[in-house]
Amino acid sequence: MSMDVILAGFAAMLFLMFLSMPVSVAILAVGGIGGYLAYGMPLVETMGGVVWGTLNNPVMTAIPLFMLLGELLLRGGIADKMFDAFAVWLDRLPGGLLHTNIATCTLFSATSGSSVATAATVGTIALPALKERQYPVRPALGTLAAGGTLGILIPPSVNLLVYGSLANVSVGQLFLAGVLPGLLLTGCFMVYVALAYPTAAKNTVKVKIPLAEKRALLRHLIPPGVIFGIVMGSIYGGLATPTESAALGVLAALYFVWRSGRLKWSLLELCFAQSARTTGMVVLVIVCALLLNVTLSMTGGTQAITRWITDLGLSQISLLLLLVVFYVVLGMFMDAMSMLVLTVPIAVPMVTVLGVDPIWFGVFIVVMCEIGLITPPVGMNLFVVQGVRKDGGDFNDVIWGAIPFVIIMVFFAGLLILFPDIAMLLPNLAAG
Numbered sequence: 001m002s003m004d005v006i007l008a009g010f011a012a013m014l015f016l017m018f019l020s021m022p023v024s025v026a027i028l029a030v031g032g033i034g035g036y037l038a039y040g041m042p043l044v045e046t047m048g049g050v051v052w053g054t055l056n057n058p059v060m061t062a063i064p065l066f067m068l069l070g071e072l073l074l075r076g077g078i079a080d081k082m083f084d085a086f087a088v089w090l091d092r093l094p095g096g097l098l099h100t101n102i103a104t105c106t107l108f109s110a111t112s113g114s115s116v117a118t119a120a121t122v123g124t125i126a127l128p129a130l131k132e133r134q135y136p137v138r139p140a141l142g143t144l145a146a147g148g149t150l151g152i153l154i155p156p157s158v159n160l161l162v163y164g165s166l167a168n169v170s171v172g173q174l175f176l177a178g179v180l181p182g183l184l185l186t187g188c189f190m191v192y193v194a195l196a197y198p199t200a201a202k203n204t205v206k207v208k209i210p211l212a213e214k215r216a217l218l219r220h221l222i223p224p225g226v227i228f229g230i231v232m233g234s235i236y237g238g239l240a241t242p243t244e245s246a247a248l249g250v251l252a253a254l255y256f257v258w259r260s261g262r263l264k265w266s267l268l269e270l271c272f273a274q275s276a277r278t279t280g281m282v283v284l285v286i287v288c289a290l291l292l293n294v295t296l297s298m299t300g301g302t303q304a305i306t307r308w309i310t311d312l313g314l315s316q317i318s319l320l321l322l323l324v325v326f327y328v329v330l331g332m333f334m335d336a337m338s339m340l341v342l343t344v345p346i347a348v349p350m351v352t353v354l355g356v357d358p359i360w361f362g363v364f365i366v367v368m369c370e371i372g373l374i375t376p377p378v379g380m381n382l383f384v385v386q387g388v389r390k391d392g393g394d395f396n397d398v399i400w401g402a403i404p405f406v407i408i409m410v411f412f413a414g415l416l417i418l419f420p421d422i423a424m425l426l427p428n429l430a431a432g
Contacts, residue, residue, distance in 0.1 A: 031292035065246035076257035081220035094198035105147030119148025142401025154182035331372020
């Protein structure tokens, strides 16, 4: 297969998506038709075995469990108390409650694994408090949209899990690789807030809260901390696989929801139904992407990509900088999961031939997907934050509030390229 055919197929997928065709249908159409034209029905028939093998992969079972974990935290009222706890400790920093937005998103990300859930949950809680204290609108919306993106980077991340399945790399190592970049990116956001909006809380009347009361509120940070410790500790302690750790996290979340008095059948029914919907969408896209992988492998597409990159004579840094530009542009028109499953089969062979570690590349590509979540016109988190506003304000407020964070994330991607140990330090330490 020539590169012209591969690029034509990729362009056809993008064209079908721009016509509002579902992502899974666009990928399946190109992969299925390409396989049929190359090998006829025998190749198409063998794709059934790929689907069966994919759905029987134990890693796939972790997806609905992590989705359910996020739903329980979202509906169980745990996030509300997290925001209250952070608010009393961070409101005196330059930027005030804007730091609380980012901190709450970070901790919620460490248990939910979903950017949309993070942005929607924290936005619903934070916006009324920010409006009451007369915080400027754009930075308030921007911190919520950008903070929500951390949900697909800080483990347990569904996007890292999906990448692990598509690239056939260790999910445990990917989770470990996402910890330090996620925390550093959080720090970059908070430094920017402190420098850019030091007087954002000038209209807020400071109420002195007794230290004992502030300490008492810290107990609300225990549930997400315990869940994160159970999920990550069981993986790296050798006690559980990622799927089993997700199940343990769900059990812990059920316990904390029960302790809060909100564990009712109606809540469980809502959580199960929403988790099933989201899981069905994700798994369908993954299966279609794997069918495309079959076509690329059987027709020599992967080898053609490898030869093409080798013949170009690009260095690692040159190729990765080109990918930064490519993903920023692609993220303007495509959601994060679609970007991931569409490009991983093509991008991973391209970068590995130049010696790029696939674990590191998983973190890099998820950071680029994060940028896509807050770049107009199709930034999912922008619409989520706009949707939870009660004042029906101008959508441009969300866009302009998020743009500085897009710039920060692009520079952070550059830091990842220049200093790969940001992502690889913990996996390398764990490997001895």
